[in-house]
Amino acid sequence: MAVKTLSPGAALVYGVRQWRRPRGSRPAATENPAMKRTKTAAVAGTRPAYLDPDAPTDARVRDLLSRLTLAEKASQMRHESAAIPRLGIPRYDWWSEGLHGVARQGVATVFPQAIGLGATFDANLLRRVGSAISDEARAKFHARPAIERGRRYQGLTYWSPNINIFRDPRWGRGQETYGEDPFLTGLLGAAFVRGLQGDHPRYLKIAACAKHYAVHSGPEKDRHHFDARVSPKDLHETYLPAFKALVDAGVESVMGAYNRTNGEPCCGSRRLLVDILRGAWGFKGHVVSDCWAIRDFHTSHKVTKSPEESAALAVRMGCDVNCGCTYESILPAVEQGLLTEADIDACLARLLRTRFRLGMFDPDRRVPHARLRPSVVDRPKHRALAREAAAKSIVLLKNRDGILPLAPERRNLYVTGPNAATLTPLLGNYYGVNGRMVTPLEGIVARSRERGLTVNYNPGCLLDRPNVNPMDWSSGEAARADAVVAVMGLSPLLEGEEGESIASATMGDRVDIGLPAGQLAYLRKLRAHPTPLIVVLATGSPLAVQEAHDLADAVLVMWYPGEEGGNALADVLFGDVSPSGRLPVTFPRSLEQLPPFEDYAMAGRTYRYMTDEPLYPFGFGLGYGEIAYSRPRLSARRIEAGQSVRAGCVVTNRGARATEEVVQLYLADLEASVPGPRCELKAVRRVALRPGASRTIAFTITPAMMEMVGADGDRRVEPGAFRVTIGGGSPGPRGLALGAPAPVEATFEVR
Secondary structure (H helix, E strand, O other): OOEEEOOHHHHHHHOOOEEEOOOOOOOOOOOOHHHHOOHHHHHOOOOOHHHOOOOOHHHHHHHHHHHOOHHHHHHOOEOEEOOEHHHOEOOEEOOEEOOOOOEOOOEOOOOOOHHHHHHOOOHHHHHHHHHHHHHHHHHHHHHOOHHHOOOOOOOOEEOOOEOOOOOOOOOHHHHHOOOOOHHHHHHHHHHHHHHHHOOOOOOOOOEOEEEEEOOOOOOHHHOOOOEEOOOHHHHHHHHOHHHHHHHHOOOOEEEEOOOEEOOEEHHHOHHHHHHHHHHHOOOOOEEEEOOOOOOHHHHOOOOOOOHHHHHHHHHHOOOOEEOOOHHHHHHHHHHOOOOOHHHHHHHHHHHHHHHHHOOOOOOHHHOHHHHOOHHHOOOHHHHHHHHHHHHHHOEEEEEHHHOOOOOOOOOEEEEEOOOOOOOHHHHOOOOOEOOOOOOHHHHHHHHHHHHOOEEEEEOOOOOOOOOOOOOOOHHHHHHHOOEEEEEEEOOOOOOOOOOOOOOOOOOOOOOOOEOOHHHHHHHHHHHOOOOOEEEEEEOOOOOEOHHHHHHOOEEEEOOOOOOOHHHHHHHHHOOOOOOOOOOOOOEOOOHHHOOOOOOOOOOOOHHHHOOOOOOEOOOOOEOOOOEEEEEEEEOOOEEOOOOOEEEEEEEEEOOOOOEEEEEEEEEEEOOOOOOOOOOEEEEEEEEEEOOOOEEEEEEEEOHHHHOEEOOOOOEEOOOEEEEEEEEOOOOOHHHHHOOOOOOEEEEEEEO
């Protein structure tokens, strides 16, 4: 092994006398290009403050700002930030993605799509998933030659998670969210952010981003010009709480949305960015625009007349980095008197602070996350976590006569459906790739081989259109089988972001929320035989599947489950894992139950405001145990304003199989002075229960949970009665009709 001795200057910079590099390896991690130019200065004892890892971050930011020309400053505020060779600063691209795994960087662990992660109702799991993703992100970053670290998708600033509220099933990007509930979205999003960013007191593992701020949830075709008009009550009660939760969790970045909200473009909104985000909430991180959203100011929204005016508006309102090209007009905007250098410094200071927190100007030996190596990418521990997450995301919606789990005597299985043997439904959108993706067919076959079962397969029908060939061999196969597993549903080909779903004629949104007609026709043929029919739905959004529900003996939703989706499905089908996923979105019976897609008012939407009976309610999901809730208890029946109350009950598994129950607490203000939600989810706890086991579950209902939002958006606790409901889903008769355990209720009064 060759040994190289550093020069005295380099020794001062790196703090070592010599280093060793294995033969044939890349340059050592301590060879940070931002350090090279300062070696001579270090010998003389004049190392710049911005390169001193021991200096306070604010002092380093001020020092670097003082060394930059105006043109150099402007060049750092675009997502493709230019190199500044004279200061040893390499180029950097702020754009990386990690929604449910490191995306667009080759091989990575592919976790379930975000909506599936939402269905786990498991904050601890989300934190572990986030940590695994950021481990892989860091490992990839440090394995690359320095020159490649500045390319798109190769950096350490990740534009995830998406915490928009999934208010309407037609929205193609709803799959990227954690569902329709503000509390659950904030809980899971905050946990995911903590996992992504790590817990080191000085260095971020990666920088997470809360997007898209705010009131962004379709339609995709209108997102570049639409004005989302919302009341102050809806804004503060529904659309903002999750963003506030992530700010409180320390998220480093917030992304502005494409649309306008109440007349202001989100990436240039005084109300959203200045008054609320930085003012009321005290956000200290940086703001990034959605991609080419600032260009929309003058081309689509027509709130400005030129790129210079658009850039000036965004910068003055505190949008620090532009994904797109409009910030190329920053210097002309200064020349026209629309911006000052102080405006630019305020934005750039926040961007530099993020880069310092990521360790980009420090020797890698000082940054603990730099020790992560490529071997962590898709390592067995991460694959096991992906399998756990996928299994916990699966929601059992129907189980007639206990057909599931599949009994050993069912020796001959017929697997069919357009999503049984294809990779696309495993991936969702914003995904990485993996050489060991497990389809439902592969997972079932592998498990069947272990059990000595026979499996046959035919896709049976097309994904999105009726079969052309009238020949039908599948019905005969179904008749000879002991059980049919039909993997149906949607695909990212049919729903997704603007322009990405190549089989969608509506920019990724849906005009029909039912199963495609060809799939329904095929299910009818399968049902013509007495063979038990198990329908598995791959989807990123709610489906109106009343007929499929009626035809099937069992119905499960597997979402877009990631690389281990097939194995996780087999775990559930054969009873190795009891299903414990819960619906993070309401499944309506039909489009007729929904307000117009273009209306952002919450009236009639989601379980919190919907008065019609849904097909499947929010929070619902069955398991293989027999769960009972009993003995509701409150620590007090009357409390003074500002006091908390403890609420609890006993949860028992009366069944013969171990299971996990997702215990949910809902609160309803029965005497609110203004109309509000029917009820709201306020707490969640997962409980593992062996057969016959009981657990006493207790929650603390704090004054913050009791707050109602007034017509002007203010929050306050009003005197009056409150109803507490603890159970396995949102309150209402539909869950009971579907087999959910009966919840327990109690009331208390605030004086």
